[in-house]
Amino acid sequence: MSPEATVSVSPMLEMRGISKRYGRVQANDAVDLEVSEGQVLGLLGENGSGKSTLMKVLFGMVKPDRGTIQFKGELLARHSPREAISTGIGMIHQHFMLVEAMTVLENIMLGWSRAGAWLRREQIGELIRQTSLSYGLELDPAALVGELPFGQRQRVEIIKALVRGAELLILDEPTSNLSPPEISSLLTVMRRIADQGRAIIFITHKLGEVFDVCDEVVVLRDGRVVGKSLIANATRSGLAHLMVGRDVSTELNRVDRRPGAEVLVMRGVGMRDSSGRERLHDIDLSLREGEIVALAGVDGNGQTDLVDVLAGLKYPTRGTITVSGRDLTRATITDRLANGVAYIPVDRATTSLVPGMTIEENLGLRDFDQPPFRRGFWLNHRAFRKQAEARISEFRIAASGPDAPVQTLSGGNQQKVVIAREIGRNPKVLIAFQATWGLDPGATRFVVDQIMALRSHGGAVLYISSELDEVLMLGDRIGVIADGCLLGLAPRNQVDITKIGLMMAGHRELSGLT
């Protein structure tokens, strides 16, 4: 932990002058990186800063153009991921590489020669139990992975890497899908792993976590190392500045305005899926003009069902949904659009955008069947073009023109297309689901600003996200969605963050607590 300790040890990993170019993009430019035994190194950077490329180079998934890697004093070159694992490097990807239909034990044995030609279930099971015990990672080897919650699956990945002898663990954005209690337990485990003489590279863009667990932090921007510091000498604002290359003002311009009339009203909305499981439980919610209701929650707790029911992609089995007094419970998407309900889904690649279509077509994606985009039997290409030109300049979409395919845009500009379409229609109600997902801080800020602007113009917004920070920043009223229930909705000045964390982890425990 102390600065002296980390400096004196000769580094376990030394990456020198790593460069990698993809076409015209210099993903890594002469990057140096050192990690020592017992150290947790934070690798900080925006999306596209070159973190993932660097780690792929280290793990042998990508060949660098230049540079050398020394691991435990030996040179690593032209290695495959399999060789990386056998020399003691373990990588835990953001998206788990687990077979859901198999047990924990089977997943860990999978593709591992030590599991034996005839599988040695007993011994390996015992090994798993011991390892999990020594790191405080309770795990049942016989459990089916498909039935485990997200945090537990991550433990499977960690144990898988540990029992294979990983001395250097790479964790790629490990906290992005966890609830606050799960995050803090993960950070504890990471600390314990490092204290036993292993090393960890922790990839993240969340500053708070860096300060909680790291010994040292390296900041990447545009493929270059722009900062390197012991955590004791770092400051939050300093790191943030390094990451984006400018000051990100954290102040929101929240115009003080009294919420107006009720716009969106949900009464006792419940939904059962085709297998008969209750996905939503009697949700009551009223949303007023110029108000943002923000809901936090860990992914998979009914958020998708809630937004689908509101957007008209699914229909509730009980209850009613009205917008400005008009019953839209079973209205079609087109009806909802006509009644001022806009929707920003989480998934750009397959839902809110068609990557192969042009910007102008994507901007008209939800209105192509209405005038002026439809003229009689034909599409009115000129109307598409006209709208696109206006939106591109109004929302500052960086593109070569309205006829550029959306797939050629950066993630931030893609989301601007979605924002331009949904907010540009000046909706009465905006349903935004993880609207900043996968965006860098600059683009995130743009989305947040646009939502705040809609609020000042009297729009009502339901913002749903698993990023607690964002929910706290945006919401006029803040609540939690857990297990399909809407919990603890309260005005922003009366919010208890601890309570929210507990509710996110599961409301049943909470009702036991209070």
Place this chain on the structure above:
Amino acid sequence: MSASLPTPPEIDRSDQADQSEIPSRVVARNEDADFWRRMLLALLAVSLSFVVAAVPILLSGKNPLLAYWALIRGAFGSVDSIAFALNKSTPYILAGVGVALCFRARVINIGGEGQIAVGGIAASWIALNAPGLPGSVLIPLALLGGGCAGAAWAAIAAGMRLVRGVHEVLGTLLLNFVGLLLVSEVLHGPMGEVGAGFPQSPLFPEQAWLPTLLPGTDLHAGILLALLAVVLCHLVFWHTPFGFRLRLLGSSDAAAAYAGVSVVRSLLSVMLIAGGLAGLAGAVEVLGVHYRLIQGFSGGFGFNAVAIALLASLNPIAVLPAGLFFGFLETGALAMQREIGVPSSLVFVIQGLAMIFVLCALGISLRRQRI
């Protein structure tokens, strides 16, 4: 929303510099500018298939250059051969453009074979059972009947998919066999010609024959229908809300649903269109070429239609050259066999190779595009 909104500082400058140049090079409108590049690739791939197919010709001790010369002369050497090749291309183009629309919407309709067969039956039945009607009524009626029958045949598969969740690959494939056997059935039963040694129907009355375009040749009016179908499908696909729906559906179900597109309605309509075009192809074949229904009249058309649609990389307008390529190739092959002694089945090798090379070339070009 106005310009007075807080303007966000741009931070991904380097990204933009890189990306703003790419689109102009890759595509202007989604397809139009890219079209010629793809056509060039397809031509190269086709040429390559001829080069490779020269190997078996050499192995059989024949000169490939002579063989190909015979093939070219056989295909283009006379007005008759051109007429013959155009007639051969007609059903390919009609059925192929329907398949292209379906595949574009990710509806995998491989039931052209059965839809053509059923279309032929219906057109034949009308031609045989409406004596006394003048040609100007009878021919459109028979064509319409063929189209409707094909559409109905496709609708069965669509219905199975929508109501019972049977995938359309399965439904259309199996209905092919039923359709083909139905031709046998009616020819051995109610529609068969009494006393003929071959399962065929009686000759249609002359007013039911499709008019020929060039006097003295076999070229019938079907090719005009094929042209019209290609142009209409192109316009519908790129310039109407319906085509927009198909493109959305082809992209992802989630995007289609989000845009308010009814998957049920779109799937049903595109199947009906493709089935109708295939049925029309069957009708054109019996009314324009054979003047009667004969067993096996649709031999392989439906499957070739799939190949042609893929060769055209599912672009409706490109189905025209792809269909013509197949038609002329098969016509020339007969001459090649006659004159050089290279078996005409070699063209199946060329067709197969052309398909493989085109798919590879387009696959590579797509991958290049994405970067």
